[in-house]
Amino acid sequence: MSISTPAAHSPLDQKILEHFPGLVVRKDLTTELKQNAVVPTYVLEYLLGQHCATDDPEQIQDGLESVRRILAKHYVHRNQAELVKSTIKDRGSHKVIDKLTVSFNEKAGFHEVEFTNLGIKKVPIDDSYVKRFPKLLVGGIWAITDVEYELPVDPKASPWQIAGLKPIQVAGVSFEDFLEARSQFTTDEWMDVLMQSVGFNPEPFTRRGKLLTLIRLIPFCERNYNLMELGPKGTGKSHVYAEFSPHGMLISGSEVTAPKLFVSNANGKIGLVGYWDCICFDEFAGKDKKVDKTLVDIMKNYMANRTFSRGIEQLSAEASMVFMGNTQKSVAYMLKHSHFYEPLPDKYIDSAFLDRIHAFNPGWEVQPVRHELFCTGYGFVVDYIAEVLKHLRTEDFTGLYKQHFEISSEVSTRDQTGFEKTFSGLMKIIHPDGKATPDEIGELLEFAMECRRRVREQILRIDATFKANDFDYKPLTGGAAVRVQTPEEKQYPQFANLRPGLVDSSGGSDPAVDEQAATTTEPTTGTQVASQPSATSVSAGSELKEHHLVVPENSKGWSYRRIFGDYVQGCSGIIIKDPYIRAFHQIRNLVEFLRMVNELTPQGDEVSVHLVTGADSDAPEKFERQMENLNQVKDSFAETATPFSFEFDASPNFHARSITTNHGWKISLDRGLDIFQWFESSALNAATNLQEARLTKGCEVSFIRVEKED
Template sequence: MTNSELSAHEPGPVEAPRASQCPTASTPSELDRKIAAAFPGVVVRKDLVKAVKGNAIVPTYVLEYLLGQYAATDDEATIRTGIEQVRSILRDHYVHRGENRLVQSRIREKGRHRIIDKVSVSLNERQDIYEAEFSNLGISRVEIGADTVRDHPKLLTGGVWCICDIVYAHSGDPKEVPWRLHSLKPIQLSRLDLQSYTDTREQFTTEEWIDLLIQSIGFNPEMLGARTKLLHLVRLVPFVERNYNLIELGPKGTGKSHIYSEFSPHGMLISGGEVTVPKLFVNNANGRIGLVGYWDCVAFDEFAGRKKRADRALVDIMKNYMANKSFSRGVETLGAEASMVFVGNTAHSVPYMLKNSDLFDELPEQYHDPAFLDRIHSYVPGWEFEQIRGEMFSTGYGFVVDYLAEVLKSQRDLDYSDHYQEYLNLSEDISTRDRDGIHKTFSGLMKLIHPSGQAGADEIEALLRVAIEGRKRVKDQLVRIDGTMTPVRFGYSTVHGWQEVGTLEEEEYPELYHRHGVVDHDDTVENVRSREAVGTRGAAEPEGDRVTREPQKTASDLREGPMFFAEGRRGFSYDRFFGPYLRGATRIKIVDPYIRQPHQARNLIELIETIAKVTDRAAEVAVHLTTKADATPEHARKQAENLETIRDNAAVAGIAFEYAFKDSIHDRSIATDTGWLIVLGRGLDVFQPFDTSWFDLRLRQQVYRQVKEFTITYVRSSDAPKAGTDSD
């Protein structure tokens, strides 16, 4: 649709917006220029959506489609004009559901008016005509030409957002509808050329194409590693594969549910506690099929939670559907193609879950069932994603999400599950159900990254490893849960020999992962047992100066009383003088009124680093800070931001950090649940100022910094470990 067509009924010329109204200009990358040239009209700069949305309750994919028409350029002046054009279109023509009667009146008074609304079409068999229904405007039975329906077949399958000219012509006949459709222009994709998409993909390298997909879902690929990018793309597999079952558990704030709520008009995100058998599968009272019959992907948000209860009948029907693509409620057996996704937050760290239970630990009891879990095709490790920050969002070009969603829907008919067999062979130990999970994940990734189905041996191997790992994560946990299950050797053979595939947590925590005797086939029992001797998060010995480093101390070695440090002395570090007293603690309370300035916040995160080194990585360690709020509002805001950042980063080490403000505090101390109180004369701020350049060794090693004059006093309570026992 041209600008002239859209502005035919709009007042006056568009005034260019002020600079403050638009996103900050950025120089487009070579990849962005390449994307814009290769896919004109179906790509958009991803940071523009928020700039135009305002209060309009309009889907993101509609906004992106409009921006793709008017702001898909690297010229900032054109972008500014395009943004204002889209704003003007939404302001003057978008129909808010609560204002439908006002808009109907406007059409009657003017005789003709242009609107933006979702239009769906059905065939009136009695009169042999097509009739349109307008979702927000609230009118129906509006006759629409057969040619228009043939040109835009999606009108018949759920509806399309359109810009329409509506005419009011009352004839006096009460049987006639006074509304007439003068013109209709889809602003959502209504026709797709999949072959053109597949052919144009060949203009990009694999790395460029993956970056394009990552930008399309809203993230900056420069902030993500190669592995993380692939894990993001696994989240898209339910849209491109029929009957694909995916689970992702991990910390909150990592974007687990975002892609299922905003990415595609073919996906439905529901709360895990709000679903019933009739709503999800079929209502026996009226025979109406549920969500699985209408959506490509049904995602359950907030699925985790041990105390949550689930309907046993729902779980049983879900198990049958996930395994056989069909379900029955005693009337008839029905089939559907919807993929199932389960996302939820974890309350514990990975090592804690591995030591005390399993990686499905957070699921409600009814779903913590081997028969249900065995239907999961892949487990995405949500703990590997960083918490979403502002700089992680993309400012580059990506596909309009509606366009990409239609591409993925069209690709559901394809099957690339055997495309690895020219180069690789799966282990014969892998069962049919395990093999199905691997095949579906691999096929989905192939369709996303190599839509033609053709790829090099190395590229295919990389995708197969991700697919195997996702299913192995499921199976290894099932072996923990169900003692009747046998450990499986996951891997594949190439012309170069056998390749074992492990999970990342297996490599990071082997002494915990294999605690039930699951040993790598190429490893020895002695090696596994030796690894099990490792109990702390980091090195067995705290970091320190080469000269002053001391052997690890036991409780009997720790002294009470004061220690004095003269100004200018070097060799002090939190590891050396705090670490031994914090060893084995699970609850640590810090009181320091002066955690305000950036360097004081740095001191705090360095103390948390020491705590991470000397505490059990499989334990839940909680650190609580009490400090004073800065008196200056602007500084207080920055102080809170720093503490929030520290909380997010402490979680990476499995440490739950919280803080509180209290104006009355003065003394400074560290107290542990092992009975030690460390009284801090100066608090944590004991170092002389120094250059904070990355090239200054003092930034990396505290022992090279000069200290201020200060005193530390160690006090042992009567409940502390007695002499002769180890503090661990």
């Protein structure tokens, strides 16, 4: 298969190729190869960097064929493991690309290696390899290995032998050459280079969007840096830690134990923190996850002091910690009813643990990963930039802002340490020579302070002993102090200052809070900010009654809000039963109903909507399309005030259509939500944007009182 070559390189691509020859690769090549080989990105780009680090189309095509041949011949697919073993046996020796993990055989007194995909275990390995590549012992490494087969004299011995081992990583990096090449790029250009190197097309991202992405690189260049990112799924939170660097380890947050992470008191073996620069806990959120309180206590000490104990002995390490997890509620809901840490396991909702977090990256601001976001231009071979970031761990840029700005004395030491480490990391990533204009330094300082303020503001909601304080900085050249606030504080000022005494742990809010939320003075501007008004229909405020409504055929002026608005307003749960939410226009109607409910929901509250419908059984492809569309609706509304779920009812008697609220109303619908006639869908057509502009189908609606749900 031939990969098309871009018609012309962008000026940025040309500049990258000019100043970093042999160290960059077209990122779409990685994407293409990754479809056929389940290996980390840095493994593929190690090979691409050797064969495709050019802009010559013919050389790229030849290089791709070489990489494909290497992968086809030497990469071990799990389902072809027996074939590879047979090849090794027939030839006597064969190179394989696989992940190797080493353990020590205490009884026999030597090290043994396990091949992840090849499936062979207890293969003896020379101690010299273990000493040169200690990560073999913890988590394992990808390598190109010469494996030999020979029947041993001792039947208990392994017939497999290792004749050579080469880890997949760059041989060396000249940091001076890197700095010289970096100096040829403007700040904007360099941020785009880094975005492309991570694998994203920079054009769709704002400058802030780029910072929200690049902050994920700080744990690779800053020692003992603690980062948390919670947000919707599908935003690529763990991509960097799974694919970007051979110095990072991605593990499930529920799989870690104290011996695995720190040290085993049984055998004295140092855990992951002793071997990896960055450890990312994926899927860290989840109330149902079992957490060892002892582990939490050890982590608190390590995150604060870099130390952990083995008996009476104190050990230290430099691994950074990253905590990634999914949120289930909207930002406004969390601010009004709880806090941003609410999705975490209860044992981690500990103010002492959370106060060790240097930055909270707002994952809800990060764009969901879409096809058009993937880079088709040139970026660094990831292993090269990973080595550069590893070198930068030896640098300290925490105080570079002090020649231009001073921090308010009210800011606590731990807060200052937190944002200084974030500032240092961003400087290393964007300005690795330490040189930046005062405006550029101020931008990174303010972003770093914001990320630490988010940590502190949310801790104040769970621990009344913590003191609230402002995050201010002031230019040394004069001028007014800058008060740093998070975007969510500015967007939802009525919820920004809620404290533990006002938050009900059961999930409700104190009436005083709701009264306070009606109007609030924005602290930095003094502007009166009203809470989002609840949308109402024409009869809002009057007592609702049971009645029967007839919508005439071929009439206009009707909308879901006019028909249903009064009767769904004020509930917290809705069940829609309609066997025919199948075709695209029917699912579009569902989305418009969800939008209507969302608009009627007071800011900070939530109304869950559950659909019971029938499966489109006319053809398998139609059901697949129905599932795909409903799942898309579910995912897109997950972080709104109207979370959506659905199920299928296969009952042959499932015909009646209704909407039932949990505050006492059932709405019987003879046509379901499908009350509008066909119209031409166009962005310029009023009917596309206004239901009132559409012609109706004749239908009847009955409003019936039912018993309220608890």
